[in-house]
Amino acid sequence: MSDAIADAKRAMRADLRERRQTHSETAREAAAEGIRSQLDALVERSGATSLSCFLSTTTEPGTREFVNAAIDRGLRVLLPITRADGLLDWTVAERDGSEVEGLFGMPEPTGELLGPIAVNDVDLMIIPAAAVDTTGMRLGWGRGYFDKTIGSMERCPPVYAVIFDDELVPAVPRDVHDQPVTGVVTPTRIVDLHPHR
Numbered sequence: 001m002s003d004a005i006a007d008a009k010r011a012m013r014a015d016l017r018e019r020r021q022t023h024s025e026t027a028r029e030a031a032a033e034g035i036r037s038q039l040d041a042l043v044e045r046s047g048a049t050s051l052s053c054f055l056s057t058t059t060e061p062g063t064r065e066f067v068n069a070a071i072d073r074g075l076r077v078l079l080p081i082t083r084a085d086g087l088l089d090w091t092v093a094e095r096d097g098s099e100v101e102g103l104f105g106m107p108e109p110t111g112e113l114l115g116p117i118a119v120n121d122v123d124l125m126i127i128p129a130a131a132v133d134t135t136g137m138r139l140g141w142g143r144g145y146f147d148k149t150i151g152s153m154e155r156c157p158p159v160y161a162v163i164f165d166d167e168l169v170p171a172v173p174r175d176v177h178d179q180p181v182t183g184v185v186t187p188t189r190i191v192d193l194h195p196h197r
Contacts, residue, residue: 002175005173005174005175008173009139009142009172009173010142012130012131012139012172012173013130013139013141013142016130016131016139016167017059017130019166020059020060020164021059023059023164028058028059028062029062030187031061031062031164031187032056032061032062032063032064032065032187033065033187034061034186034187034188035061035062035063035065035066035162035185035186035187036062036065036066036069038185038186038187038188038189038190039053039063039066039070039126039162039185040066040069041190042124042126042160042185042190043070043075043124045190046123046124046158047123048075048122048123048124048157049075049076049123050075050076050077050078050121050122050123050124051070051075051076051077051078051122051123051124051125051126052077052078052079052080052090052119052122052124052125052126052127053066053067053070053077053078053079053093053126054079054080054126054127054128054162055067055079055099055106055107055108055109056107056128056162057106057107060128060162061162061163061164061186061187063126063162067079067093068095068096070093071093071094071095072095076092076122077092077093078090078091078092078093078114078118078119078122079091079092079093079108079109079111080108080145081102081108081109081113082102082103082104082106082108082143082145083103083116084103086143086144086145086148087116087145087148087149088116088119088145088146088148088149089113089114089115089116089118090113090114090115090116090118090119091109091110091111091112091113091114092111092112092114093109093111094109094111097109097110097111098110104143116149116152119149119153120153120154120155122157123157124157124158124160125150125156125157125158125159125160126160126161126162126185127146127159127160127161127162127181128140128141128146128161128162129161129162129163129167129181129184130163130167131163131167131168131169131172132161132163132167132168132169132172132181132184132193133168133169133170133171133172134168134169134170134171134193135171135180135193135194136180136181136182136183136193136194137171137172137174137178137180138161138172138178138179138180138181139172139173139178144177146179147177147178147179148177150179151177151179158182158183159179159181159182160181160182160183160184160185160190161181161183161184161185162184162185162186163184163185163186164186164187165186165187165188165189167186168184168186168191180193180194181193181194182194
């Protein structure tokens, strides 16, 4: 990665991180309700019976209500667990399941590890992002876990990033390893951006 791209990504992430920390508790709760509603609509529209999602941090649009509701509806939900080698293991989500702090301080579920290829069986991927641009390019948080996962999948399902409304931007810095997403889910809408692979 060139220094200019790396610097641009760092600067954009810092700005987005700072903006997220200014959201009030009320705004975060409203965002979580909106995300649940929009993700429910996306699952209904896609017909997915198995999906991957993630446990949101306190500054991300909330996904936990959605995960619990999806489990209650009988959907199989896989949640990621980071590995030191840059890959993701997966585990089947349990309603209000226990969690630990992962390698980088992110909340991760506990449970039986299924290995990196388990995600190949899902119908839909729901992933975190710092921002996404109008062409579907995603800016993650800098570790590359989801870019590696998406880039290595033989048959990648639709991939939607969960962001706040103001994080759908005209452009994000990109490098050759960065992977586009099919669309975004915000607290108020679903936006399809990039054709499914």
